[in-house]
Amino acid sequence: MRARGLLVSVATVALLASACGSAGQPSASAPATRSLGGMAGMAHMSPDEMAAMSGPSGPARMICSDEIGSAVRRTFALPRRPSTTRSWSASDLTFACTYRLPGGALRITVQDAPDATTGRPYFRRLRSGLAGATPIHGVQALGLPAFETPSGEVAFLKDGKTLRVDASDLPRSALPTGFTRQQAAYGVAASVIACWTE
Numbered sequence: 001m002r003a004r005g006l007l008v009s010v011a012t013v014a015l016l017a018s019a020c021g022s023a024g025q026p027s028a029s030a031p032a033t034r035s036l037g038g039m040a041g042m043a044h045m046s047p048d049e050m051a052a053m054s055g056p057s058g059p060a061r062m063i064c065s066d067e068i069g070s071a072v073r074r075t076f077a078l079p080r081r082p083s084t085t086r087s088w089s090a091s092d093l094t095f096a097c098t099y100r101l102p103g104g105a106l107r108i109t110v111q112d113a114p115d116a117t118t119g120r121p122y123f124r125r126l127r128s129g130l131a132g133a134t135p136i137h138g139v140q141a142l143g144l145p146a147f148e149t150p151s152g153e154v155a156f157l158k159d160g161k162t163l164r165v166d167a168s169d170l171p172r173s174a175l176p177t178g179f180t181r182q183q184a185a186y187g188v189a190a191s192v193i194a195c196w197t198e
Contacts, residue, residue: 063110072101076184119160134149155189163193168181
């Protein structure tokens with residue numbers, strides 16, 4: 001039953017993700033990144049320090065793009081694209097986009113590690129810190145390390161970046177017909193992964 005629901009989500013996502021733009025093209029409303037303003041002193045900076053200084057990457061900013069906003073709207077059968085709030089934490093390289101849905105919020109975050117070496121430990125810590133986190137296996141994992149929680153969170157690790165979609169705040173009435181919180185979160189996460197892969 002669960003696998004069938006997730007496969008339905010994947011099929012839906014394939015349609016939703018067809019409008020993806022380039023991963024490096026943020027929406028017009030995405031936050032501007034700060035210019036590094038020269039190379040002086042950068043030779044001694046770690047990849048994490050350089051990433052924090054330049055702001056979220058194009059793939060991270062995509063979670064608040066028009067394409068993903070439209071995917072959220074279609075997934076939840078909303079009359080219009082929901083409003084969002086976004087934030088960037090330079091201390092832990094996390095970009096967050098919260099979609100305001102009727103009755104609750106859908107929160108999408110990307111821990112924007114610059115490479116797999118620094119990204120993998122974050123993903124593992126996140127998985128071990130969330131109650132009831134269980135791996136997603138087979139085709140539903142989209143070929144990536146992934147897990148879900150009973151409360152309605154899913155996370156994927158791709159190219160060192162941890163994508164986390166949290167639908168735990170949503171009431172049942174806000175979910176797509178026949179979907180659990182995990183399936184709704186999975187559908188949105190898979191649309192982001194599809195855009196990252198294009």
